[in-house]
Amino acid sequence: MASVKEKILKATFDCIAEKGSASVSLRDISNKAQVSLSQIHYYFSGKEGLLVEATTELMKAEIHALRKYLEDIRDPLDRIEKTIEYVWVRNTNQFPLFKVYFDLLCSAMWNPILAEQTKLLQDQLVNAILDEELSLGVAHPTLARFILTFTDGFGLQLLQGTSQEKLEDTFLMFKKIVKQYVQAAEDEKV
Structure with missing residues (x-):
């Protein structure tokens, strides 16, 4: 089973591939990963850090x-x-x-x-x-x-x-x- 961080990274990748990074919000990613926004903020330093790490x-x-x-x-x-x-x-x-x-x-x-x-x-x-x-x-x-x-x-x-x-x-x-x-x-x- 994927960890929360892995789920967020995969959701980020999927969302960017679908919409592009400029159109993707952290809320889109949290919905796709089925995690809370606070979990994204816990693991990553904002949207930029999440994009780079993904x-x-x-x-x-x-x-x-x-x-x-x-x-x-x-x-x-x-x-x-x-x-x-x-x-x-x-x-x-x-x-x-x-x-x-x-x-x-x-x-x-x-x-x-x-x-x-x-x-x-x-x-x-x-x-x-x-x-x-x-x-x-x-x-x-x-x-x-x-x-x-x-x-x-x-x-x-x-x-x-x-x-x-x-x-x-x-x-x-x-x-x-x-x-x-x-x-x-x-x-x-x-």
Whole structure:
């Protein structure tokens, strides 16, 4: 059985995916989670804190799912390719995490608290790409940010309705560029 905090986080995610963060109230979330408003205030520091924590928890779950997806693939180049494909599939299947994530990024443009929190969240994503446990073979923060920038832009274009066919060539080019960069880095080590 889910804890109260878990119920609130799931309700937050569901409400944002349905309405967007600007239209969601704490009352909407409390109704969806079937908890009192005071319980939300007990666990979270206002709406901003709740939004950031909900998105962060979803990202952690995605990183965990990605690790599981990659567990039988040993070659770093193959792992990068499969990671990019994983993001492609999740984006093209309209996985609601991306709606929530982009909603949070857009809200951060006008809210300094969210801006700082989303910067931390993106730093966590870069660190996940660099993480030896993920074993993508990405050792340079610039390449990690390039991967994040591509996946962000890619997801945004899909959310805006750009067809998969139009994005497929861009996706294939990105995979090729990243693989070439990693291969060049490997060649320099030898």
